Amino acid sequence: DAGVTQSPTHLIKTRGQQVTLRCSPKSGHDTVSWYQQALGQGPQFIFQYYEEEERQRGNFPDRFSGHQFPNYSSELNVNALLLGDSALYLCASSPRTGLDSGNTIYFGEGSWLTVV
Amino acid sequence: AQKITQTQPGMFVQEKEAVTLDCTYDTSDQSYGLFWYKQPSSGEMIFLIYQGSYDEQNATEGRYSLNFQKARKSANLVISASQLGDSAMYFCAMREVKSGNTPLVFGKGTRLSVIA
Numbered sequence: 408d409a410g411v412t413q414s415p416t417h418l419i420k421t422r423g424q425q426v427t428l429r430c431s432p433k434s435g436h437d438t439v440s441w442y443q444q445a446l447g448q449g450p451q452f453i454f455q456y457y458e459e460e461e462r463q464r465g466n467f468p469d470r471f472s473g474h475q476f477p478n479y480s481s482e483l484n485v486n487a488l489l490l491g492d493s494a495l496y497l498c499a500s501s502p503r504t505g506l507d508s509g510n511t512i513y514f515g516e517g518s519w520l521t522v523v
Numbered sequence: 524a525q526k527i528t529q530t531q532p533g534m535f536v537q538e539k540e541a542v543t544l545d546c547t548y549d550t551s552d553q554s555y556g557l558f559w560y561k562q563p564s565s566g567e568m569i570f571l572i573y574q575g576s577y578d579e580q581n582a583t584e585g586r587y588s589l590n591f592q593k594a595r596k597s598a599n600l601v602i603s604a605s606q607l608g609d610s611a612m613y614f615c616a617m618r619e620v621k622s623g624n625t626p627l628v629f630g631k632g633t634r635l636s637v638i639a
Contacts, residue, residue, distance in 0.1 A: 438624050449527075449614050449629030450568070463626060495566050501624050512627070514560075514568035 409434065411500050411515035419521045420488050428483040428518045432500030436513070438462075439481040441473065444495040444517070456481050457503055485520075493522045525550045527615050527630035535636050536605045543590070544600040544633045546615030552576075554620040557598040558627065559589065562612040571613075574598060575620065602635075610637045 412431045420426050432439050438457045442450035452465035456475035475481045479500075485492055495517045502511060526549040536542035548557065559571040574582045574589045582589045590599040598617075602609060612634050616627045 440624070440626060442627075447631070449616075449631050450627070452626035452628070455624060455626060457624070465626065497566070497568060499568075499627075503624060512558075512570065514570075517566040519566065 411498055411513050413496075413498050413515035413518050415518055416516065417519045417521075419523060421523055422488055422490060424488050425484065425486045426488060426520060428485075428496050428498075428520070429480065430483070430498030430500075430515060431480045432498075433513045436500035436502050437479050438501050438503045439475060439479065440499045440501070441481070441483045442497040442499065443467070444497060445491075446494070450497055453483070488522045490522050493520060495519050525552070525555075525617055525619070525628045527617055527628055529615055529630035529633050531633045532631075533634045533636065535638055536602075538607060538637055538639050539604055541601060541603045542605055542635065544602070544613050544615075544635065546598045546600065546630060548596050548598060548615070548617050550596075550617065550619070552619045555617055556620050557589070557591070558616040558618075559587070559598075559600045560614045560616060561609075562614060562632070564611075568614070572600065605637045607637050607639060610635060 440455040441453040444450040454464040459475045470486045472484045497517045498515045528547045555576045557574045561569045572584045572587045574591045586603045588601045612632045614632045616629045619625045
């Protein structure tokens with residue numbers, strides 16, 4: 408059973424460019440969340456997708472946008488890249504249930520983005 | 524708003540010894556969950572242990588236990604019999620428990636180094 412997979416694993420972009428990161432959730436999971444983890448910090452919530460719609464959003468500008476496809480996979484797009492966007496971007500998947508148990512959230516290995 | 528505080532940027536422990544990683548939290552939610560994750564240098568967030576706010580007993584998972592003191596709003600992680608492979612970043616996180624999936628709020632993490 409494949410876990411959460413993310414691509415690409417590493418990439419370098421120039422200021423002002425645009426980037427797209429991809430995430431395939433764990434089998435059976437329909438909710439995808441994205442987090443940004445700057446160097447030396449804990450992950451910060453960007454947004455969450457369920458049923459192909461953005462359901463919740465953290466404190467990130469509109470330059471950050473996303474999409475979820477019918478197969479539950481998701482993309483994170485960042486436009487007009489800034490140096491401060493350099494970070495590890497983590498995707499997490501979970502089932503959409505009303506119950507909470509800690510081991511229902513699975514993270515991918517992340518995409519390391521460097522903006523130069 | 525929820526907040527997680529981890530006051531130990533770095534910790535050292537001798538192999539085979541026990542170590543406690545501190546975590547305090549702040550929330551106005553009545554129902555919430557507390558998590559600990561391990562992040563090796565590869566970047567993936569590995570789930571370790573979960574404690575629900577209404578759980579009366581402290582959670583345990585193998586060598587990991589969570590010392591939950593609700594009145595003090597603390598959720599410290601105890602790792603027994605440390606191994607060299609335990610060297611990594613450790614993050615405490617929390618989220619509100621309600622229907623649907625609420626985002627995780629993370630602390631800044633503690634870097635644990637296990638010494639042979």
